[in-house]
Amino acid sequence: MRLVKLIANLGYGSRKEIQTAIRHGWVTDRAGNRLKADSNVPHEDVLFDDEPLDPAPGMVLVMNKPLGYTCSIKDQGRLVYDLLPDRFRMRKPALSTIGRLDKETSGLLLFTDDGTFLHKVISPKADVPKVYDVTLDRPMKGDEAALFASGDMMLESEDKPLKPAELDVIDATHARLTLHEGRYHQVRRMFAATGNHVTDLSRSRIGGLSLDGLEEGKWRLLDEADKARIFEG
Structure with a gap:
């Protein structure tokens, strides 16, 4: 048997x-x-x-998540799991996303059936940076980078300041933001606190791992070298 x-x-x-x-x-x-x-x-x-056969337990894969898909199997509508083979939903142990991207955020999303690996990636001790490409509704004021890097920024309804984050300004309404933690809708809330609104948001990198030309809606399995790159900052 x-x-x-x-x-x-x-x-x-x-x-x-x-x-x-x-x-x-x-x-x-x-x-x-x-x-x-x-x-x-x-x-x-x-x-x-x-x-x-598909890989044994310990499988890790990366997807280029499109807009309009949610990460929770409890949500209605289109799910990121719909973009994977049906049998992946039946794996034991279960396949889960490593963190989440909301419905209106696209880009790099990781999955695994390895709970130890999942917690290693999301653990604050690992300090795995996550890079987001941001498009804004209005031009930035110019003080956002200093505010985000200060380590003193507080989000509404929270009592703990954000970890310092790096903002690279591309032009007045486009930037690249690197976070070292993952709070609820963090990127959108950070810019909202400056009086701006995020109109387009995509995650392009986790640690040293990028999408490397992976087409939107597609996925691929990660090998050991890929997995190691996640922990390279």
Whole structure:
């Protein structure tokens, strides 16, 4: 049953459905030999319907999230999970986003089924920087960079100042903002506190990892080198 459980936990179907697939010969090794429910074959050598299995637990992937999609499976409407293979929703352990981007924010979004890795990325101790490209409704006043970098900025209804953030001004209404924490709608609230309004927001980098030309709505698996880049600032 080890092979049945392995494939079922990857979301390919219930254990009963996987047993049926094995009986029909849809589960083979790379040489084309039909496998049995009790076959002891390395994960990387198992094919399901002539395709390699998805990665074992510990999978991390990156998506270029489009506008209009939400990150919570409890929300109505279009979900980021709709852009992934259906079986990913059935994985055990579950696949989750590492942090969130709201419906009106696009760009780099990470997923994993590894809780330890997730907490390592979002932990304040890791201090993983996140870079956002911002378009504003009105020209900046000129003092925003100093305010954001001060470490004294307070957001409405909060009692703890923000960590210093770096603002690189591109032109009067465009900037790149690097955060070292993740509070609710933080970028939008920071600019709102200066009397401005964010009209377009996209995350372009987490640590040293960027989208590297990944098309909007597409995703790819991360290898060990990619994962290491997340912790490079």
